[in-house]
Amino acid sequence: MKNWLNEQNLSFLLNRTLWIDTAIVIGGTLIIYWLLRSLIRFISNRSIKSGHHRSQLFYNNAIEILRSTSQLLLLVFSFLIAIKFITLPRDWSTAASHGWFITLLLQIALWVDCSIRLWLSNMRRDPTHLRNPVTTVILGIMVRVVVWAMLLLAILSNMGINITALVASLGVGGIAIALAIQTVLSDVFASLAIGFDKPFEHGDFIVFGDIAGSIEHIGLKTTRLRSLSGEQIVCSNTILLQQTIHNYKRMQExxxxxxxxxxxxxxxxxxxxxxxxxxxxxxxxxxxxxxxxxxxxxxxxxxxxxxxxxxxxxxxxxxxxxxxxxxxxxxxxxxxxGVRYAFPTRRVEFTGGTLPQVNVAGLASNEVEDEEDEEESSSPSRGAF
Missing domain, CATH: 3.30.70.100 (Alpha-Beta Plaits)
Incomplete structure (x- = not known):
């Protein structure tokens, strides 16, 4: 038995076709990898002179996406091309077909992920449309999660795995998680609404209810304001959007x-x-x-x-x-x-009957009037000296 195994190993090692095919695959992989890398470097190093800002931005983004190509996936891609030059068993051909699909899908997902990051970065840097950074971060995370989830499901489906039960389980689990954290999710979606609709932005002075202050930060769950008296006011995003908001920063006159x-x-x-x-x-x-x-x-x-x-x-x-x-x-x-401002006055008229006698400093009202008349008659006239 041992001798037979040794003979099999020796015949395998001395198989001329095997060594030739191996050399073709290795050499072809290295050459194709070098050619693809050179092509990507050549395209990336080219510059475009365009007076149109949008075409320049589109070209720069395309170059950046191309530069994000994975070197490992590029090597695997070169290997899959090289094995096309040799004859493979049927099982190996099937595996190579799966490898083609997975490699290409992974690289496309990486390109899409890079394009999402560049898009969000350009949105934050755009001086004409200031956007809430929290909103762009949430949007980026959600889109990237969707892309990679679809990638995973596509790979599993290509490998022959039934993903129907998996998708149903994910749906039920997602509903359970959403019910458990519905308060947090409502605030997160309210933050997205603030970012897209922009009822107010960082630095705006707003008034709602009995609260007035300048926006300091718009977060995932809360918005923080600095009041006129100096303290910081923290308000839930959901509750804030339910209020009637007066934005004085956008007042023109x-x-x-x-x-x-x-x-x-x-x-x-x-x-x-x-x-x-x-x-x-x-x-x-x-x-x-x-x-x-x-x-x-x-x-x-x-x-x-x-x-x-x-x-x-x-x-x-x-x-x-x-x-x-x-x-x-x-x-x-x-x-x-010669016009006087009006002052609050009240005039009371007494009609019918006689006024009651009022004592002032122990004297009756008629005695007070007699004393005043005597003082006026005894005082000198205004023109006398």
Whole structure:
């Protein structure tokens, strides 16, 4: 038996066809690998001079994807091409066919993965469309997971494995996991909604409910704001999107409405002059646009004016400077016209019967009036010296 095994090994080693086929495969693999690497290097080192930004970007991305070609898969690919030059047994040919499919699919998946990373990187660097980095990261992870999951299922299917039960198991498991972490997932999808819809971005000043602050960070689960009083406010993304949000960073101009009142003793002629003065004051101040200023209503203690104007900048401090200047000039104009501001007053009329006697400092009201009359008669006149 031992002698027979030795004879078989010797005949195998002395098989001339085997050594020739081995040399053809090794030599062919090395040559093809060198040719493919040289071709990739030649294409990658070429430069394109194009004045169009999009074509330049597309070419650069294509070159970067080509450079991401796996050297190991390239070597395997060269080997699979080289074995085509020799005659293989049927089982080996079947295995080589599976190898072709798996190698090509893996390389395509690597190219797709690289293109996804480049796409997301270009989105983050685009100065014209600022995007939430958290959203791009989540999107990249989700797309890449889908690509590699499809790759795995395709490889298993090619190898003859029934993936129907596997897909069903993954579906049931995914539903169970989603139910377990539905709160977290709702916040994650809310973060994606914020990234795509962009109701606010980093640095925006927003107000919702009784909360006001500037956006500091938009995360997977929460959004953080810096309030006007200095503390940090952390809010769930889902809850935040359920609110009515006022984004003051995107305000182009402010519409201002304010009211003031003057005394009922003001004659109609001067009331008209007040309306004209309002227009002159607001039109004379920079960064404002006058809309209207009217004698609005007869109210309990005053003649009420309503004024509407626009501040053509969104900055709150500049708006306050404008409003202060309007108030100061309005005070000066009313003083020059001899018009008084209205103050809260109350007038009580007593009808029917007689007023009750009121004691003041121990004296009856009629005695107080007599003393006042005596003081007025005994005092010298204003013109005397």
């Amino acid at each position: 402010r519409r201002i409405v304010f009211k003031f009142g003057i005394s009922y003793e003001t004659p109609a002629k001067k009331v008209r002059q007040v309306s004209q003065s309002l227009r002159e004051i607001i039109e004379g101040i920079e960064k404002t646009r006058f809309d209207r200023g009217h004698f609005f209503a007869f109210e309990q203690n005053q003649l009420t004016f309503e004024v509407v104007y626009y501040v053509t900048v969104a900055d709150y401090n500049q708006y306050m400077d404008v409003q202060q200047e309007i108030n100061l000039q309005l005070m000066e104009r009313l003083s020059a016209l």
